[in-house]
Amino acid sequence: MHEFVGEWHSMTMDLFSRHTSPELLQEKLGPGSVILRDFALADVVALLAAVESILAKAPFRHMVTPGGFEMSVAMSNCGSYGWVTDRTGYRYDALDPLSGQPWPGMPDVFRVLAANAAAQAGYNDFSPDACLLNRYESGARMSLHQDKNEKDFSQPIVSVSLGVSAMFLFGGFKRADKPAHVPLNHGDVVVWGGSDRMRYHGVLPVKQAHHSLLGSRRINLTFRKAS
Ligand code: MD3
Ligand code: FE
Numbered sequence: 233m234h235e236f237v238g239e240w241h242s243m244t245m246d247l248f249s250r251h252t253s254p255e256l257l258q259e260k261l262g263p264g265s266v267i268l269r270d271f272a273l274a275d276v277v278a279l280l281a282a283v284e285s286i287l288a289k290a291p292f293r294h295m296v297t298p299g300g301f302e303m304s305v306a307m308s309n310c311g312s313y314g315w316v317t318d319r320t321g322y323r324y325d326a327l328d329p330l331s332g333q334p335w336p337g338m339p340d341v342f343r344v345l346a347a348n349a350a351a352q353a354g355y356n357d358f359s360p361d362a363c364l365l366n367r368y369e370s371g372a373r374m375s376l377h378q379d380k381n382e383k384d385f386s387q388p389i390v391s392v393s394l395g396v397s398a399m400f401l402f403g404g405f406k407r408a409d410k411p412a413h414v415p416l417n418h419g420d421v422v423v424w425g426g427s428d429r430m431r432y433h434g435v436l437p438v439k440q441a442h443h444s445l446l447g448s449r450r451i452n453l454t455f456r457k458a459s
Contacts, residue, residue, distance in 0.1 A: 238360035256352065261402060261414065264388070264426020266353040271421035272392050275345055276445065279394065282339035282366065283364035283451060286310045289336045290328050292367045298322065304372040305435075311338040313458040315381065316428070322381050324362060324458040338363055345421070346390040346455035348438035350356030355388045368398065368450040373437040376407050394418055395446030395452070396438060403432035414450075418443060420427040421450055 259268035292306035313324040350358035403411035
């Protein structure tokens with residue numbers, strides 16, 4: 233399933249070439265999906281400062297599914313819309329249910345990174361209006377699901393992984409399809425679109441580990457065009 237897209241990097245990659253070549257590390261996951269390894273690394277300090285300012289207004293919280301289960305992943309949002317779940321269902325909402333206020337605005341560093349990553353993957357006018365922030369502590373997981381609360385499935389989703397690594401599950405079009413296991417590490421960006429947009433996907437329970445900037449946590453940012 234993994235197919236390297238670069239010309240020579242998979243053979244000659246080393247610390248030296250990595251810092252002297254502008255080459256991108258891209259792995260094609262499926263017809264519409266690309267992993268951009270390390271794509272966010274240069275922006276990590278700015279991204280984490282922006283995350284902190286979002287969380288000061290809209291803290292992480294454990295939402296409840298329509299079935300009544302508390303999610304192990306804690307969530308917040310920024311942008312014009314935020315993804316929420318409660319006993320009444322899954323949806324995008326312009327207001328944070330905790331504060332009753334609009335979600336914090338989407339920082340420029342978020343918007344620009346997401347648009348640049350999408351363009352790199354061939355999606356040229358990606359203009360996200362929602363960013364879901366997911367926080368995984370040790371043991372947190374996300375079971376196989378499809379993202380289908382967005383209006384326009386022709387728009388991709390861009391994800392940015394920060395902190396502790398996780399094993400991502402890239403499934404098929406039925407929940408029972410056996411998923412591929414893809415490690416996602418600090419700084420990796422993934423663009424999911426085209427025919428892969430409706431694939432089932434999830435995250436295995438995050439293992440106890442330590443990251444120098446984020447401690448035992450993983451934070452994943454997912455950029456979406458909700459409306
Ligand atoms: C593949 N988050 O928030 S991001 C989610 O790592 C979610 O927190 C995971 O799934 C996380 O909904 C995975 C990557 C992702 C997002 C959307 C997708 C992969 C996708 C939509 C279709 C296919
Ligand atoms: Fe998802």
